[in-house]
Amino acid sequence: MARVGIIGIGHGQFGRRSDATVQELAFEAFREAVADAQIDPKDIDGSVIGSVPEYHKQRSLPGVVQEYLGLNPVPTWLTEVACASGSAAIRTGWMAIQSGAHRLMAIIGCQKMTELSTPEILALMGRVGEVQWESVFGTTFPAYYALFAKSHMHEYGTTREQLLQVAVKNHYYGARNPNALFQKEITIEKALESDPVSDPFQVYDCCANADGAACVILASEDIAKKSKKPVAWLDGVGCATASMSVLRRPSLTGLPSAEEASRIAYKMAGVTAKDIKVAEVHDCFTIAEIMAYEDLGFCAKGAGGRFIEERQSYADGQTPVNIDGGLKAKGHPIGATGVSMTVEIVKQLRGEAGERQVKNADAGLTHNVGGIGQYCFVHVLRRD
Amino acid sequence: MFKWFGKVNFAPYTKVSEFANHLKDGRLMGSKCKQCGQESFPPRADCSKCLSGDFEYIEFSGEAKLLSYTVIHAAPTGFEDVTPYTIGVVDLKETGRLLAWLGDTISEDEIKIGMDLQVVPRVFEELEEIKVYYSLEKPGTTWSVGQSS
Ligand SMILES: [Zn+2]
Numbered sequence: 001m002a003r004v005g006i007i008g009i010g011h012g013q014f015g016r017r018s019d020a021t022v023q024e025l026a027f028e029a030f031r032e033a034v035a036d037a038q039i040d041p042k043d044i045d046g047s048v049i050g051s052v053p054e055y056h057k058q059r060s061l062p063g064v065v066q067e068y069l070g071l072n073p074v075p076t077w078l079t080e081v082a083c084a085s086g087s088a089a090i091r092t093g094w095m096a097i098q099s100g101a102h103r104l105m106a107i108i109g110c111q112k113m114t115e116l117s118t119p120e121i122l123a124l125m126g127r128v129g130e131v132q133w134e135s136v137f138g139t140t141f142p143a144y145y146a147l148f149a150k151s152h153m154h155e156y157g158t159t160r161e162q163l164l165q166v167a168v169k170n171h172y173y174g175a176r177n178p179n180a181l182f183q184k185e186i187t188i189e190k191a192l193e194s195d196p197v198s199d200p201f202q203v204y205d206c207c208a209n210a211d212g213a214a215c216v217i218l219a220s221e222d223i224a225k226k227s228k229k230p231v232a233w234l235d236g237v238g239c240a241t242a243s244m245s246v247l248r249r250p251s252l253t254g255l256p257s258a259e260e261a262s263r264i265a266y267k268m269a270g271v272t273a274k275d276i277k278v279a280e281v282h283d284c285f286t287i288a289e290i291m292a293y294e295d296l297g298f299c300a301k302g303a304g305g306r307f308i309e310e311r312q313s314y315a316d317g318q319t320p321v322n323i324d325g326g327l328k329a330k331g332h333p334i335g336a337t338g339v340s341m342t343v344e345i346v347k348q349l350r351g352e353a354g355e356r357q358v359k360n361a362d363a364g365l366t367h368n369v370g371g372i373g374q375y376c377f378v379h380v381l382r383r384d
Numbered sequence: 385m386f387k388w389f390g391k392v393n394f395a396p397y398t399k400v401s402e403f404a405n406h407l408k409d410g411r412l413m414g415s416k417c418k419q420c421g422q423e424s425f426p427p428r429a430d431c432s433k434c435l436s437g438d439f440e441y442i443e444f445s446g447e448a449k450l451l452s453y454t455v456i457h458a459a460p461t462g463f464e465d466v467t468p469y470t471i472g473v474v475d476l477k478e479t480g481r482l483l484a485w486l487g488d489t490i491s492e493d494e495i496k497i498g499m500d501l502q503v504v505p506r507v508f509e510e511l512e513e514i515k516v517y518y519s520l521e522k523p524g525t526t527w528s529v530g531q532s533s
Pocket of ligand 1: 417421432436
């Protein structure tokens with residue numbers, strides 16, 4: 001199979017962006033990615049937009065973004081799989097280039113969320129559970145992950161402190177990422193004082209809703225080989241699904257879609273979990289990162305709590321995870337997140353991550369989860 | 385009348401709408417495929433195993449075991465007035481699972497994963513319109529019309 005490479009990256013400021021429309025946010029990331037790739041935007045032959053439309057007043061987002069980026073008349077389309085919409089955009093870009101239909105594409109994840117109130121977002125996000133039998137009881141997105149957390153704590157003895165150690169680590173690295181929403185460190189003591197959300201979670205267990213955009217330029221193998229920038233090859237592309245309803249999951253201690261997507265991605269790239277030198281995982285809640293360590297095979301099932309306690313996911317640990325602050329500290333503009341993760345891995349592979357740089361980063365991974373694991377995309381990226 | 389089901393209902397029209405009528409009469413119903421016999425909870429009109437659309441309701445005992453739970457403090461639109469509330473997911477004795485509120489017969493410090501619970505059909509009595517639901521209660525708790533919760 002021919003390879004598809006990432007030759008340009010762009011990342012806007014995440015946060016409450018009351019200064020910009022969603023297409024203006026997309027433009028910031030796009031402009032940076034085009035400059036980074038040192039390409040003429042006229043050579044781009046299509047774009048894919050990862051976003052969740054329910055949050056925007058503008059209907060049919062790709063149209064307004066494509067026009068604002070000046071990309072008419074080349075094609076564009078939207079991918080939507082909740083919080084994994086950005087990785088779905090990368091996957092369809094990869095597919096489009098593998099098919100031969102496209103050769104050079106802009107993949108843009110963009111989202112504005114903060115124009116809605118928190119209860120409105122809680123209601124909207126909670127309905128990523130099954131609305132017929134679950135939402136009638138006022139389920140929320142944090143509540144679903146809280147069910148996972150309680151189950152994991154009961155089954156494996158994972159502790160409240162271990163959950164918060166994830167947040168402490170991600171804030172530590174967020175403090176070193178100029179694009180992050182929260183650029184300050186926290187302590188477990190401070191986290192334990194925050195307001196309750198859905199037991200055992202308090203505010204500091206949860207990522208924040210945010211506005212933002214990120215962009216990558218995907219190229220066919222022949223174009224990528226001529227790139228002026230070191231290429232990050234998209235060598236493993238895994239995707240899997242699990243039941244919409246939490247009532248039909250085999251267990252509440254992990255995400256079967258993540259296990260399956262990583263199995264596919266590792267196999268395609270010809271690597272194992274041990275080969276991954278740096279990972280970006282979907283830490284929408286503290287338990288989600290602990291389950292990701294296990295689902296991705298960084299540690300044994302049930303050992304995720306000890307993995308963070310022993311600092312194995314810090315930059316100098318066994319498998320550095322979320323060295324950009326993760327969703328927790330960066331903020332989670334849901335459509336942008338998967339692309340943002342990819343931008344960070346490309347920086348790490350190129351050695352451009354500054355004080356966040358991980359040693360010997362020749363293979364990296366992104367793990368982007370939609371909803372409560374209904375969708376999961378795992379991508380393995382490598383440099384030559 | 386499936387619009388009767390739940391404090392806020394998002395799916396008023398379904399092929400299993402009779403479920404809510406049964407619940408109003410105090411019966412918790414699952415479904416059984418008439419073709420292959422597969423039983424389901426939540427009930428479903430169309431069989432996931434043999435794809436038949438021919439089903440019947442079967443009454444469930446409501447006996448259940450707690451799989452996980454959480455106390456919700458930050459509520460979505462429409463549930464602010466009942467905050468905080470506790471939801472639990474249970475494994476049903478017959479088959480399948482159910483998500484519901486933990487009711488008044490269980491205090492917060494008694495809740496333990498693995499504990500036995502009883503699913504009890506309920507009516508929102510403070511509301512004028514018909515609104516039914518079920519809650520998770522101490523084993524032995526029974527439903528009766530007009531009983532205050
Ligand atoms: Zn059947």
